[in-house]
Amino acid sequence: MNKLGVILAVIIITIIAWVTASLSASPSETVNLDMGRTHGTISTAMGSPILGDPSAPITIVEFGDYQCHQCYNWFHNTKPAIFQEYIETGKVNLVFVDLAFLGRDSPKAAQATYCAEDQEMYWEYHDTLYTSQESKIDSGWANTERLKAFAFNMELDMELFDSCLDSGKYSKRVQYNSQQARDHGVRGTPGFFIVGPDGQEQLGGAQPFSVFKQILDTMI
Amino acid sequence: MIFAIKTVYSNSKYLFLSVVIFSTMLVGLLILSEYIFLEPYVVSHIPSGTEFGFVLIVTISALSALVLPMNIFRINILKKSKQKMGGGIFGSIIGAAAGACSCGPIGFAVISTFGSVGATATAFLTNYEIPIRIIAIGILAITYFTTVKSLKTECKFDPNS
Numbered sequence: 001m002n003k004l005g006v007i008l009a010v011i012i013i014t015i016i017a018w019v020t021a022s023l024s025a026s027p028s029e030t031v032n033l034d035m036g037r038t039h040g041t042i043s044t045a046m047g048s049p050i051l052g053d054p055s056a057p058i059t060i061v062e063f064g065d066y067q068c069h070q071c072y073n074w075f076h077n078t079k080p081a082i083f084q085e086y087i088e089t090g091k092v093n094l095v096f097v098d099l100a101f102l103g104r105d106s107p108k109a110a111q112a113t114y115c116a117e118d119q120e121m122y123w124e125y126h127d128t129l130y131t132s133q134e135s136k137i138d139s140g141w142a143n144t145e146r147l148k149a150f151a152f153n154m155e156l157d158m159e160l161f162d163s164c165l166d167s168g169k170y171s172k173r174v175q176y177n178s179q180q181a182r183d184h185g186v187r188g189t190p191g192f193f194i195v196g197p198d199g200q201e202q203l204g205g206a207q208p209f210s211v212f213k214q215i216l217d218t219m220i
Numbered sequence: 221m222i223f224a225i226k227t228v229y230s231n232s233k234y235l236f237l238s239v240v241i242f243s244t245m246l247v248g249l250l251i252l253s254e255y256i257f258l259e260p261y262v263v264s265h266i267p268s269g270t271e272f273g274f275v276l277i278v279t280i281s282a283l284s285a286l287v288l289p290m291n292i293f294r295i296n297i298l299k300k301s302k303q304k305m306g307g308g309i310f311g312s313i314i315g316a317a318a319g320a321c322s323c324g325p326i327g328f329a330v331i332s333t334f335g336s337v338g339a340t341a342t343a344f345l346t347n348y349e350i351p352i353r354i355i356a357i358g359i360l361a362i363t364y365f366t367t368v369k370s371l372k373t374e375c376k377f378d379p380n381s
Contacts, residue, residue, distance in 0.1 A: 065323065068322075068323040069323065069346070070254055070323040070324070071323065073254075073267045073269070073270065076267075076268075076269075077267045077268060101328065101331055101332075101339075102322055102323065102327075102331070102339065102342075102343070103339060103343055104336075104339075135347070136343075136346075136347040137322065137343040137346055137347055138343060139347070187325040187328050187329070188323055188324040188325045188327065188328045189323045189328075190323075201260065203259075203260065204257075204259065204325070205254045205257055205324065206254055206267065207257050207263070208263060208265040208267075210263065210265075211257070211260070211261060211263055214261065215260070
């Protein structure tokens with residue numbers, strides 16, 4: 001009986017030790033993904049969290065690169081009006097999907113946004129990148145050190161953020177998103193799909209608010 | 221200066237050529253630089269912060285439209301060398317190339333086809349878009365003044381002019 005008890009104790013201790021070891025070896029970040037999420041024909045499962053009311057009848061899917069200056073133009077000139085008139089009012093929501101192709105720092109910047117998402121700061125980090133964008137591609141403004149500095153300034157948990165970014169945890173996620181863009185014929189950034197109840201419309205480039213308004217108003 | 225312009229553009233063929241060059245370059249560069257969109261509606265806009273880029277595009281188009289027909293005139297009418305024509309074409313091409321935004325379809329195609337080499341090339345054109353356009357304007361301006369000077373001299377001494 002005692003012998004059996006010792007054997008059982010050893011097995012239990014071994015299992016506990018194994019579970020503890022595996023948990024400490026892998027990063028403790030959680031991945032919050034709805035793997036079945038689609039908007040129109042686009043799989044947005046690996047994209048950003050939804051900005052705005054998830055039950056809004058229309059979704060704008062934006063394909064972008066954090067080093068693209070036209071995306072910067074759209075972010076500063078068109079998006080605020082769309083946000084105010086359509087997203088805040090619950091008529092439209094927005095999902096950002098990466099098409100990180102411009103330079104070597106582009107995929108890393110996209111991965112960093114998902115590391116921020118682990119700490120529920122995706123959109124804050126996204127906005128920080130587009131606010132901090134410098135005009136030159138791969139000039140160092142979005143290198144690993146700067147990406148970590150942005151996270152530090154946002155008071156994220158740096159141990160979690162660093163381990164996430166350094167391990168390339170979201171590298172495949174960004175690749176998947178870029179492939180989604182290519183599969184849907186996106187040939188530059190920013191690229192948009194406006195997905196409504198009766199179908200979807202594709203838009204290329206940093207188009208002005210008037211164009212979005214015209215399309216959105218016909219869909220609502 | 222006015223003499224040279226009058227000499228060339230009194231011929232309606234060269235005036236027409238100039239209008240075609242100006243409108244083609246202007247519209248082409250404005251589309252490339254996303255000041256004009258053709259789909260889903262034809263719409264033009266100048267986003268804030270990009271006004272200087274717009275002025276440079278208009279200047280390059282205007283100078284190209286001025287310089288290229290003058291040089292074609294020199295070659296056709298005066299049977300002169302094509303040397304100065306090179307400056308005008310070179311200035312127009314580098315001015316246009318700087319507008320091939322790496323975010324857009326051209327940059328995307330180049331990067332997709334040539335990989336990191338293409339990315340480096342388009343990044344260079346994007347990073348130095350404004351200085352490249354200023355250099356192009358400089359080349360076109362120099363070509364314009366040298367062409368005007370030669371036209372004055374050549375027309376004076378050419379018995380057929």
